[in-house]
Amino acid sequence: MSMKKLSSSVVxxxxxxxxxxxxxLIQFITQNITFKNVNKxxxxxxxxxxxxxxxxxxxxxxxxxxxGHTVHPLFFPGGNxxxxxxxxxxxxxxMMGARPIAMTxxxxxxxxxxxxxxxxxxxxxxxxxREAGVAIIAGDTKVMPRGSLDKIIMATTGIGLKEKHITIxxxxxxxxxxxxxxxxxxxxxxxxxxxxxxxxxxxxxxSDVGLLLEIYNALxxxxxxxxxxxxxxxxxxGIAGALNDWANKSEVGILxxxxxxxxxxxxxxxxxxxxxxxxxxxxxGRALLSVSEQMAEEVLEKxxxxxxxxxxxxxxxxxxxxxxxxxxxxxxGGTRFMDMPLGEAIPRIC
Amino acid sequence: xxxxxxxxxxxxxxxxxxxxxxKKICQNLNRVKIMHVCGTHEHTISKYxxxxxxxxxxxxxxxxxxxxxxxxxxxxxxxxxxxxxxDTIITTFGDMxxxxxxxxxxxxxxxxxxxxxxxxGPHDAIKIAQDNPNKEVVFxxxxxxxxxxxxxxxxxxxxxxxxxxxxxxxLIPAALELLISQSKLNIDGFISPGHVATIxxxxxxxxxxxxxxxxxxxxxxxxxxxxxAILMILRQKIEKxxxxxxxxxxxxxxxxxxxxxxxxxxxxxxxxxxxRGIGRIMDGGLAIKSEFAQYDADxxxxxQLPKSQDIPPGCSCHLVMVGKLYPYECKLFRKDCTPxxxxxxxxxxxxxxxQIYYKYYNP
Numbered sequence: 001m002s003m004k005k006l007s008s009s010v011v012x013x014x015x016x017x018x019x020x021x022x023x024x025l026i027q028f029i030t031q032n033i034t035f036k037n038v039n040k041x042x043x044x045x046x047x048x049x050x051x052x053x054x055x056x057x058x059x060x061x062x063x064x065x066x067x068g069h070t071v072h073p074l075f076f077p078g079g080n081x082x083x084x085x086x087x088x089x090x091x092x093x094x095m096m097g098a099r100p101i102a103m104t105x106x107x108x109x110x111x112x113x114x115x116x117x118x119x120x121x122x123x124x125x126x127x128x129x130r131e132a133g134v135a136i137i138a139g140d141t142k143v144m145p146r147g148s149l150d151k152i153i154m155a156t157t158g159i160g161l162k163e164k165h166i167t168i169x170x171x172x173x174x175x176x177x178x179x180x181x182x183x184x185x186x187x188x189x190x191x192x193x194x195x196x197x198x199x200x201x202x203x204x205x206x207s208d209v210g211l212l213l214e215i216y217n218a219l220x221x222x223x224x225x226x227x228x229x230x231x232x233x234x235x236x237x238g239i240a241g242a243l244n245d246w247a248n249k250s251e252v253g254i255l256x257x258x259x260x261x262x263x264x265x266x267x268x269x270x271x272x273x274x275x276x277x278x279x280x281x282x283x284x285g286r287a288l289l290s291v292s293e294q295m296a297e298e299v300l301e302k303x304x305x306x307x308x309x310x311x312x313x314x315x316x317x318x319x320x321x322x323x324x325x326x327x328x329x330x331x332x333g334g335t336r337f338m339d340m341p342l343g344e345a346i347p348r349i350c
Numbered sequence: 351x352x353x354x355x356x357x358x359x360x361x362x363x364x365x366x367x368x369x370x371x372x373k374k375i376c377q378n379l380n381r382v383k384i385m386h387v388c389g390t391h392e393h394t395i396s397k398y399x400x401x402x403x404x405x406x407x408x409x410x411x412x413x414x415x416x417x418x419x420x421x422x423x424x425x426x427x428x429x430x431x432x433x434x435x436x437d438t439i440i441t442t443f444g445d446m447x448x449x450x451x452x453x454x455x456x457x458x459x460x461x462x463x464x465x466x467x468x469x470x471g472p473h474d475a476i477k478i479a480q481d482n483p484n485k486e487v488v489f490x491x492x493x494x495x496x497x498x499x500x501x502x503x504x505x506x507x508x509x510x511x512x513x514x515x516x517x518x519x520x521l522i523p524a525a526l527e528l529l530i531s532q533s534k535l536n537i538d539g540f541i542s543p544g545h546v547a548t549i550x551x552x553x554x555x556x557x558x559x560x561x562x563x564x565x566x567x568x569x570x571x572x573x574x575x576x577x578x579a580i581l582m583i584l585r586q587k588i589e590k591x592x593x594x595x596x597x598x599x600x601x602x603x604x605x606x607x608x609x610x611x612x613x614x615x616x617x618x619x620x621x622x623x624x625x626r627g628i629g630r631i632m633d634g635g636l637a638i639k640s641e642f643a644q645y646d647a648d649x650x651x652x653x654q655l656p657k658s659q660d661i662p663p664g665c666s667c668h669l670v671m672v673g674k675l676y677p678y679e680c681k682l683f684r685k686d687c688t689p690x691x692x693x694x695x696x697x698x699x700x701x702x703x704x705q706i707y708y709k710y711y712n713p
Contacts, residue, residue: 007691010461020690275444275700332365332573334399336710 004031020340022236042096046249048170049092049232050158058164063098065089065158074117074151077191078206079284081154082124087209087284088235089158090132094216095231095287097168097223098160100132105139106155111146121152132211134158163224172229173250178296179316180289182215182309183208185239186267186281193270205266210285214306222291222299230290233283237341240279242288243316243326244340253322256338258331260315280341290318359572368577369403375584376405383536384583385673387413387526388543389701390571396710398573408580411535411673412706414525415543417493418445418699419671420625424658425518426451429490431653432516433464439482440466441475442490443497449698452658456490471497472504472515479513488647490516495549498636499610502617505638505645514647519636520623522546523554528631530562535673539565539583541576544598549614551606555594563592570598617642626660626695627668660695667694670703677707684708 006028008015015025030036030044037043041052041061050065069085086103093100105125109118129136137159187208194203212233222228230250234242239261247254263278271278285308291299296314303309326338358364376382386392392412395401401410414420426449433440433456440456447456447466460466465485469475472489479487487510491501498519505515526540542555547568559566565586569579579597586592596602614636623635638646647653661668664682669675677683677696687693689705696704 008458008461010458012457012461014457020688024690328399330398330573331360332362332398332400332403334402336396336399336402339709 004028016236042169046169046171049095050098050160052096052162054164060161061164063093063096063158063160063162065092065096065160067092067156067158069154069156070150071192072150073192073195074121076195076207078188079209080121080124081152082121082126083128084209084284085154085156086125086128086132086134087211089156090134091212091233091285091287093158093160094212095168095233096160096162097166097228097231098162099216100134100158100160100213102135102137102159103129104157105136106141107139108142108144108149108153108155110144110149110151113151118152125154128211132213165226166223167226168223168228168231170230170232170246171249173246173252173254173290173318174229174292175252175318175320176293177229177290177318178293178314179243179254179256179318180291180296180300180303180312181239181262181315182212182287182289182303182312183283183285184262184264184267184311185234185283185286186263186271186278188284189238189281190264190267190270190278193274193276203266203270205264205270208283208285210308212285212287212308215287215303215309218302218306218309219299222295222302227295228289228291228299230288232288234286234288235282235284238278238280238282239288240277240326240338240341243338246288246290247326248324250318251323253319253324254316254326255319256316256326256328258328260313262311262313277341279338359570359574361574364574365403365577368574368581372408372577372581372584373405375581375588376407379407379584379587381407381409382538382584382587383409383411384539384541384580385411385413385529385535385537386541386543386569386576387415387522387529388541388546389416389419389699389706390545391415391541391543391569391576392703392706393701394571394573394576396706399710400573400576403577404580410580411537412670412703413529413673414625414628414671415522416696416699416701416703417497417520418449419667419695419702420520420628421446421449421492421518421695422624422626422658423451423660424624424655425490425492425516426456427453427655427658428516428647428653429456429488430454430459431655432486432488432647432651433459433466435486437484438465438486438488439478440464440488440490441469441478442466443470443492444468445699445701446490446492448692449695450692452656472501476504476509476513479510483510483512485512487513488516489513490518492518492520494520494522494543494546495614496543496545498618499549499607499613502613505617505642506613509645511644514645514650515638516647517618517636517638519618520625521620521634521636523550523558524631524634525625525628526555526558527562528628528634529672530558530564537564537673538587539567541579541583542566542568542594544568544570544575544602547596547598547602547606549607549610551611552594552596552602552604553606559592559594565592566594568594568596568598568602570601627671662693665694667696667704670694670696677704678711680704
């Protein structure tokens with residue numbers, strides 16, 4: 001089979017950073033896969049948070065997600081790799097409108113990795129899974145020779161159930177929908193940057209890593225009634241990546257009001273100092289929702305009644321103008337594009 | 351904790367007041383062309399959508415103010431050649447590593463296995479040199495007057511012998527002079543970079559506004575800083591005054607930073623220097639003085655370079671950089687040339703006019 005080539009001859013870090021280059025890599029990897037769905041369920045083509053397997057004679061369908069997890073440093077303010085792995089997997093299921101029920105877990109270890117650290121990561125993993133009410137039903141371990149990977153990599157599959165009629169999808173944004181964000185943005189990546197060696201940034205910032213289960217439970221009825229048109233957790237690529245993905249797949253325009261985006265002062269300070277874009281920064285315990293105009297206030301109040309969603313805010317509106325574009329009304333009143341992040345976030349020189 | 355500037359300099363009410371005053375003046379004016387020469391100013395203008403707030407008859411042009419964009423391909427080729435050596439670590443500022451040179455960028459060299467590291471300043475590079483005594487650590491030094499003193503300071507403080515510098519520094523006043531004297535752009539005023547003035551003071555800018563009778567305002571980097579600078583230029587134009595005014599008084603002292611100036615003069619000498627897309631500018635760059643030759647990568651290593659290519663065929667970066675063309679007027683913009691597949695240097699850097707337009711421009 002002929003393969004369409006990548007624009008680069010080698011894999012670069014930016015190919016994994018949730019931006020345009022990652023899209024290109026995924027296209028490259030998946031271009032020659034023949035079967036991409038089961039029983040016309042949601043499959044690979046949609047490139048959504050997960051896939052569905054509809055079963056004949058059942059009102060529910062199985063929702064499946066897959067996720068690889070690495071983080072540097074392994075232990076960061078507010079969490080570690082174990083918590084991150086469960087939250088990432090469970091949140092992806094919830095973003096499809098599914099109730100998480102089970103997970104598989106693969107752990108690949110580097111020879112020489114500390115058993116103490118492994119224990120801490122596994123304890124966090126198991127604790128978080130229990131908190132989410134998710135069973136760990138299968139797994140695998142591999143150990144690689146020293147130097148062939150960096151300490152530890154985890155990979156998970158998430159399995160959930162949802163009613164067939166629920167359509168919470170990236171391509172389902174509708175005119176006049178309100179965009180809700182469930183909490184302050186950029187905390188996770190800023191906390192990681194702050195805790196990396198060499199920068200000597202001290203702050204009390206913690207990662208926002210967390211389970212969105214509470215929000216799912218609060219919104220069950222609205223999810224059942226398809227009043228929530230789309231949900232997405234803005235992990236790699238941040239809200240800029242997530243919103244652009246929506247605008248592209250739904251062929252709508254999204255207008256964001258910059259003043260209403262919840263963002264911590266520490267995050268603004270770190271991104272201003274290093275020349276990073278907070279809108280492109282990863283969150284690990286936040287969700288974006290696109291909700292019909294009539295239901296927006298009710299949904300917002302329900303989210304705000306939860307602990308993890310108490311700072312939720314409406315940040316924008318969906319329109320048919322400027323399709324496939326995300327526009328920002330800036331804090332001083334101008335307008336500009338919010339573009340898809342390009343790749344790895346590189347600090348600017350001055 | 352308050353972020354400096356958030357109370358006044360990013361305040362919407364204050365923005366509205368300034369805009370109201372700008373609009374009032376502009377009613378009595380024809381087309382006004384104002385140029386800034388700093389990537390960070392363009393960043394502020396684009397990030398806050400300032401062009402969309404200004405009256406239609408004000409045109410804000412972007413001059414050659416992105417240090418990454420004006421760095422000639424030959425200097426990057428040098429870093430790439432040195433980076434190919436097994437015993438060498440190349441260190442540089444973040445957005446330098448993606449800039450394409452004649453053949454490959456430093457990012458591509460890194461992906462192929464070379465040791466290329468992003469640092470926040472020369473001090474980090476020195477530390478890497480101390481930690482790796484068996485390797486040569488080369489700092490690829492780019493930037494304007496703002497980054498020069500840091501490198502001068504390290505060189506004066508006897509860095510380890512395995513540390514050296516590729517000196518690709520450029521100087522702003524020389525470029526301003528070239529723009530005004532040669533480009534026939536009919537510019538009505540300049541917004542000059544506040545951080546450069548913080549180092550060199552007002553005098554080099556005053557010489558320029560006096561000689562060419564053109565309004566010039568040294569400005570800070572918050573949105574209301576830039577809008578105030580525009581207002582100050584418009585007022586000069588109406589009053590027919592041509593001087594250098596300081597909007598960024600909270601940081602810039604008239605005499606600049608004497609200590610930093612001393613360091614620059616001790617370690618570096620002004621030389622004629624090639625700017626990517628513009629050509630050789632008299633006194634437009636710096637070289638390391640001969641008494642510090644041991645830290646000058648040019649003199650320390652025998653580097654064989656292929657013939658370099660600054661501007662690929664079809665690319666209009668040389669016109670964009672001097673404000674003769676808007677990025678969207680280039681036939682490659684957004685079609686063949688994108689940040690993912692940049693053809694010219696202005697699309698590569700986050701401070702490059704083309705990439706900023708690609709990201710933020712609202713047609």
